[in-house]
Every structure is written in C-alpha cells, then in structure tokens.
Amino acid sequence: MYPVVFKKVVKTYHLDAVDVPALSDIDLDIRPNCFTVISGPSGSGKTTLLNLIGCIDRANSGEVIVAGHDVNAMSDNALSDFRAHHLGYIFQNFNLLPVLSTYENVEYPLILTKVPAAKRKERVMALLDAVGLADRVHNRPGQLSGGQRQRVAIARALATEPKLVLADEPTANLDSQTGAAIITLMRKMQREHQVSFVFSSHDPQVQAEADDTIFIRDGRIIGVERKSLENAV
Numbered sequence: 001m002y003p004v005v006f007k008k009v010v011k012t013y014h015l016d017a018v019d020v021p022a023l024s025d026i027d028l029d030i031r032p033n034c035f036t037v038i039s040g041p042s043g044s045g046k047t048t049l050l051n052l053i054g055c056i057d058r059a060n061s062g063e064v065i066v067a068g069h070d071v072n073a074m075s076d077n078a079l080s081d082f083r084a085h086h087l088g089y090i091f092q093n094f095n096l097l098p099v100l101s102t103y104e105n106v107e108y109p110l111i112l113t114k115v116p117a118a119k120r121k122e123r124v125m126a127l128l129d130a131v132g133l134a135d136r137v138h139n140r141p142g143q144l145s146g147g148q149r150q151r152v153a154i155a156r157a158l159a160t161e162p163k164l165v166l167a168d169e170p171t172a173n174l175d176s177q178t179g180a181a182i183i184t185l186m187r188k189m190q191r192e193h194q195v196s197f198v199f200s201s202h203d204p205q206v207q208a209e210a211d212d213t214i215f216i217r218d219g220r221i222i223g224v225e226r227k228s229l230e231n232a233v
C-alpha cells in the first residue's frame with residue numbers, strides 16, 4: 001500500500017481578501033519504505049505539500065489518503081489522534097520542548113498515545129541508544145549541539161512506530177558534516193524501522209540520498225524520479 005496518495009489536490013491560502021494559489025491539481029503516490037525528497041525553488045509549494053501529507057493543514061479540494069485514511073474527511077479531533085499515532089515529524093528548528101530532558105522529549109509522544117510506562121522506557125532507551133545519545137538522557141535541548149538535538153528529534157519521530165515520517169528541511173540549520181551524519185542516521189533508522197521518510201529539502205546531500213524525488217514548480221509537480229527499489233530496502 002502506498003503510504004500517501006493525492007488525487008487532484010488543490011490548496012489555496014486566503015491572505016486578507018487575496019487568494020494565494022499554493023498547490024494546483026496534485027496527483028501523487030509515495031512509495032512505502034523509501035526516502036522521498038520534495039525538491040523545488042523557494043515558494044514553489046514544498047512546505048505546503050509536506051503540511052498536507054503530514055495532516056498539519058487541509059486541502060481545499062481533492063483526495064488526500066494517508067496510511068489508507070481519507071484525512072480530508074476526518075474531524076479535527078480524529079485528525080489530531082491520527083497524527084499522534086501514525087505520523088512522526090522532524091523540523092529544521094528541531095522543535096524540542098526546552099524544559100524537558102532528552103529522555104522526556106522522546107517519551108512525550110508515547111505518553112500522548114497512552115503507551116504503558118514499562119513499554120515507554122524500553123522504547124525510549126532503545127531509540128536513544130540507536131541515535132547515539134544513551135549517555136545524554138538527562139540533558140535538556142539547551143545543553144546539546146544542533147546535531148544532537150536533531151538526533152533527539154529523530155528518536156522522538158520514531159517513538160510511536162509511525163509508518164510515515166515527515167522532515168521539513170532537516171539539515172538546514174546544521175553544518176554540512178553534521179548534516180551528512182544526520183542523513184546517514186535517518187537512512188539507517190528508515191531501513192531498520194521499515195518506515196517511509198518524506199523530506200522537503202534544498203540540500204544536495206539529502207537529494208543525493210533520495211530513492212524518489214518529486215520536482216515541484218509554481219505549485220505543480222513537473223516530474224518524479226524514482227530509483228530502483230533495491231536501493232531502498
């Protein structure tokens with residue numbers, strides 16, 4: 001099953017009295033267990049597309065199917081529950097809760113989804129070990145480097161075992177060496193957890209690692225490049 005299917009999707013923002021068309025007639029399939037990059041110039045609609053895939057925003061028309069669910073038809077409460085259980089997010093600004101420790105940041109989505117305490121501990125420690133932060137469990141985000149913060153965000157995104165992880169410019173605030181290490185880690189986690197990652201990115205390092213690239217211009221998909229799946233699994 002494709003984790004994401006779009007049919008004739010349109011998104012227009014309303015800014016005061018002006019309509020700003022952001023996405024027009026988007027038809028799209030995202031393959032399972034792949035690294036998919038959305039590539040395009042500034043203002044082309046990458047973040048808008050990622051926000052629709054991530055159910056952070058809603059389309060004006062068309063069908064948006066995520067993990068087999070018609071998300072445009074869901075109520076706000078159902079959508080919020082759906083996001084918590086099925087999706088993981090990685091942001092360029094990391095978006096960690098500053099008052100929580102590394103451990104607590106990764107545990108947080110498991111509390112939201114009511115995972116029992118013993119299971120939470122097991123899963124958080126396994127993830128922090130996998131991202132190389134088992135010795136930083138008590139540090140708060142302010143006591144970590146940018147690369148370490150992004151590692152926490154990767155562990156947090158995978159905590160609920162989602163089928164799909166969305167990453168908006170995940171290496172934008174990292175130097176190229178740290179960015180490369182983060183891409184390698186995301187690839188490793190993607191393969192181990194059999195999850196689909198969808199990125200928006202200008203970073204050639206992220207684009208080079210992609211299985212699939214979706215090229216977008218002026219709110220329209222102008223091409224899709226898919227590598228052989230042997231690279232992805």
Ligand SMILES: Nc1ncnc2c1ncn2[C@@H]1O[C@H](COP(=O)(O)OP(=O)(O)OP(=O)(O)O)[C@@H](O)[C@H]1O
Pocket residue numbers: 013014015020021022040041042043044045046047048049200
């Ligand atoms: N909240 C909003 N209100 C009004 N217009 C918006 C809003 N968000 C985005 N837009 C417009 O929608 C279009 C697509 O924006 P979007 O942020 O998706 O592009 P992008 O490709 O992610 O750009 P960048 O690479 O600069 O982040 C642009 O014309 C933008 O000005």
